[in-house]
Amino acid sequence: MRPAKAVAPRPVVRPVPVGEQTSGVPCPACGTPNPPDRRFCRRCAAPLSPSTVAAPLPWWRTVWPFRRRRTRAGSGRLVRFLVVLAVVLGLCAALLFLLPAGRYLVEDTLDKLGKPKAITPTTVRASGALPGHPAEDTVDGLSNRYWGLPGAGASVTYAFAKPFRLVDVIITNGASAKAEEYNRQGRALQVDLEVTAEDGKKTVKKLSLSDKPGEQPFHLGISKVVSVRLVLSAPVGLTGGRHLALGEVEFFRRS
Numbered sequence: 001m002r003p004a005k006a007v008a009p010r011p012v013v014r015p016v017p018v019g020e021q022t023s024g025v026p027c028p029a030c031g032t033p034n035p036p037d038r039r040f041c042r043r044c045a046a047p048l049s050p051s052t053v054a055a056p057l058p059w060w061r062t063v064w065p066f067r068r069r070r071t072r073a074g075s076g077r078l079v080r081f082l083v084v085l086a087v088v089l090g091l092c093a094a095l096l097f098l099l100p101a102g103r104y105l106v107e108d109t110l111d112k113l114g115k116p117k118a119i120t121p122t123t124v125r126a127s128g129a130l131p132g133h134p135a136e137d138t139v140d141g142l143s144n145r146y147w148g149l150p151g152a153g154a155s156v157t158y159a160f161a162k163p164f165r166l167v168d169v170i171i172t173n174g175a176s177a178k179a180e181e182y183n184r185q186g187r188a189l190q191v192d193l194e195v196t197a198e199d200g201k202k203t204v205k206k207l208s209l210s211d212k213p214g215e216q217p218f219h220l221g222i223s224k225v226v227s228v229r230l231v232l233s234a235p236v237g238l239t240g241g242r243h244l245a246l247g248e249v250e251f252f253r254r255s
Contacts, residue, residue, distance in 0.1 A: 024038075027041035027048060030043055110254065116253065117254075122159055124157070125159075126155070127155045138249045139249060144176055146185075146246055147247075149232075151238065153231070154244070155230060156249075157230075165221075165225070165254040166195065166223075167219070167254050169207075170217045170218070170248075171191065171209060173188070173209050173212075174187045174213055175247065178213060182212075185244070186236060186243060188233060189210075189235070190207070190234035192231040193218075196225070211236060215250075230246075
């Protein structure tokens with residue numbers, strides 16, 4: 001047989017003699033008064049000054065510079081205030097500079113996800129036109145009719161019934177989309193496009209046109225558009241009594 005394992009003797013609880021009066025802090029376990037110099041209760045041997053467990057720190061105290069558990073009164077307060085102030089200012093600056101870019105990114109994504117739909121202006125006003133070639137011919141949907149004018153600097157304004165998101169513009173330059181008829185009249189290789197929004201804000205874009213027949217698309221992505229003005233410049237092919245011609249202008253909104 002194996003020898004039994006030694007067991008430490010249990011503390012013996014000494015009864016308090018009757019009539020023994022001691023003033024002091026009562027025991028937290030049994031309530032017996034104890035002299036101030038004792039560390040354990042004279043009756044039940046319970047600790048008279050039990051160690052207290054510190055409460056866990058909140059999550060924000062675990063992040064620098066708040067992670068110190070004990071500090072002197074006011075120690076590090078200025079540093080913490082400056083750090084918080086820098087974070088707040090950084091967030092405000094990020095919102096100020098990134099919000100327009102983020103908004104543009106969202107709008108551009110929505111433009112590309114949807115299929116643009118054609119929209120026709122309600123009125124067309126031009127600064128001038130040659131007989132038989134009014135500015136209304138640029139929105140009639142026919143490629144063999146065009147707006148004719150003597151030279152550069154002329155403008156045409158397209159107005160719409162209600163504000164819309166202008167996604168794309170397609171311009172057909174020259175007198176016709178057919179190559180054999182394209183060079184019969186002059187063409188503008190530069191178009192200044194001025195877009196007016198519902199709140200009166202104007203957006204100006206310079207569009208460079210290629211000297212070739214056919215459609216030339218331009219992506220714009222401008223919201224709440226109410227009118228579009230085109231100014232023709234940089235003409236070519238005006239020799240031999242020819243005039244400037246603009247075949248077609250098509251506008252597309254977000255679907």
